[in-house]
Amino acid sequence: MSDPATQPVASYLADPADVHRVLLLYSGGLDTSVMLKWIQDEYDAEVVALTVNLGQPGEDYDVIRGKALQLGAIDCRIVDAREEFAREYVLRAIKANAVYGLGYPLFTALGRPLIAKLAVEHARASGCDTIAHGCTGKGNDQVRIDATVATLAPELKVVAPVREWRMGREEEVAYARDHGIPVKGGTELAPYSIDDNLWGRSSEGRWIEQLDHPPEDDVFGLVTRPEDAPDVAEIVTVEFERGAPVALNGERIGLVELLRQAAEHGARHGVGIVDHIEDRIVGLKVRDIYEVPAAAILLPAHQELERLVGTIHQNQFKPLLDQRWAYLVYAGLWWEPLRSDLDAYIEAANEQVTGTVGIKLYKGSARVVTRTSPNAVYDAQLATFAESGGLFSQAASPGFIELWSLQSRMAWRMRSGATG
Ligand code: ARG
Numbered sequence: 001m002s003d004p005a006t007q008p009v010a011s012y013l014a015d016p017a018d019v020h021r022v023l024l025l026y027s028g029g030l031d032t033s034v035m036l037k038w039i040q041d042e043y044d045a046e047v048v049a050l051t052v053n054l055g056q057p058g059e060d061y062d063v064i065r066g067k068a069l070q071l072g073a074i075d076c077r078i079v080d081a082r083e084e085f086a087r088e089y090v091l092r093a094i095k096a097n098a099v100y101g102l103g104y105p106l107f108t109a110l111g112r113p114l115i116a117k118l119a120v121e122h123a124r125a126s127g128c129d130t131i132a133h134g135c136t137g138k139g140n141d142q143v144r145i146d147a148t149v150a151t152l153a154p155e156l157k158v159v160a161p162v163r164e165w166r167m168g169r170e171e172e173v174a175y176a177r178d179h180g181i182p183v184k185g186g187t188e189l190a191p192y193s194i195d196d197n198l199w200g201r202s203s204e205g206r207w208i209e210q211l212d213h214p215p216e217d218d219v220f221g222l223v224t225r226p227e228d229a230p231d232v233a234e235i236v237t238v239e240f241e242r243g244a245p246v247a248l249n250g251e252r253i254g255l256v257e258l259l260r261q262a263a264e265h266g267a268r269h270g271v272g273i274v275d276h277i278e279d280r281i282v283g284l285k286v287r288d289i290y291e292v293p294a295a296a297i298l299l300p301a302h303q304e305l306e307r308l309v310g311t312i313h314q315n316q317f318k319p320l321l322d323q324r325w326a327y328l329v330y331a332g333l334w335w336e337p338l339r340s341d342l343d344a345y346i347e348a349a350n351e352q353v354t355g356t357v358g359i360k361l362y363k364g365s366a367r368v369v370t371r372t373s374p375n376a377v378y379d380a381q382l383a384t385f386a387e388s389g390g391l392f393s394q395a396a397s398p399g400f401i402e403l404w405s406l407q408s409r410m411a412w413r414m415r416s417g418a419t420g
């Protein structure tokens with residue numbers, strides 16, 4: 001039996017003595033740049049950097065690669081995973097109407113299992129024994145990444161220096177200075193902590209931690225302030241086939257491009273700002289400012305169509321599964337079999353979700369205004385206030401009501417002590 005005192009807290013954590021070549025998930029920012037150097041010095045190990053493109057706007061991957069190599073990485077791999085992210089992750093989320101809490105469409109939560117899966121693939125391909133990431137010990141991302149690595153690659157170990165070292169931002173900046181690591185954007189004011197991809201953007205830190213502090217304008221990096229949005233409303237139409245958005249305003253385009261264009265429309269009209277207090281996996285309650293212009297259009301459009309083609313029973317049941325799906329994904333359990341079991345049902349339900357939805361965008365609001373579907377469980381003839389002829393017999397309704405209310409009436413009578 002091994003001595004519990006010398007056993008690592010978790011099976012997947014690296015023993016420093018066994019760290020020789022590290023696959024570092026590298027963003028080019030301060031934390032992971034300091035890590036790139038620190039790992040080489042601390043473990044006397046080689047570093048292979050991996051940067052994943054999930055459609056976050058405004059990245060210069062040549063600059064990131066150059067920086068990694070300059071800081072001593074033996075290789076820097078840039079992977080364009082936008083297509084896989086859109087198809088295998090965001091599309092499932094759309095079909096699951098996936099939102100956590102009161103409005104977080106899970107863009108970060110969806111991206112992490114893919115990033116970690118790619119880390120595993122590239123670690124194996126480049127002979128690494130360890131994967132390093134820049135997550136703190138307070139967040140959800142460590143759970144998502146560690147859980148993915150431990151699930152997919154039990155032979156690989158993990159180091160998370162930010163979780164271990166006790167450097168604050170000032171020490172990190174000092175370390176960067178001492179080691180010739182460029183710090184962009186000045187060093188006085190800590191910037192917002194940003195995470196983004198083609199499905200959304202989050203900001204944390206600074207005044208956002210004061211719950212009574214309304215959003216300052218400089219936090220918005222994606223979405224126009226509703227006050228500044230155009231005075232003229234715009235209707236965007238989204239066409240779906242079996243739950244997948246395939247065309248925008250009548251033009252068929254690939255999913256990545258469709259997500260980008262939907263975000264552009266939403267952003268212009270100030271749509272998709274979410275000021276969110278969130279229950280994290282690890283118990284903390286934290287505030288995030290989200291900008292999710294594409295999700296603010298596509299999720300309501302999808303949900304509208306799904307409800308149009310579903311029966312009352314399907315429409316009451318699926319949100320329960322959707323909510324469970326969103327929580328599993330939020331909570332870092334992408335590889336949990338229940339998630340794929342749920343996906344099987346969600347896929348089946350989406351078989352019917354074909355049609356077109358129009359959404360009106362105006363100064364921060366996105367409202368469904370039109371919907372059509374060949375599969376709609378809807379018959380204007382039946383729904384009309386005018387007489388429907390033999391299709392729907394209003395004469396049958398009283399008999400239905402008699403039986404429908406039978407138990408309720410019996411219970412009411414017994415509980416109110418009424419006699420006879
Ligand atoms: N609260 C969100 C989540 O847990 C967004 C996290 C943003 N991540 C980050 N590293 N800043 O998914």
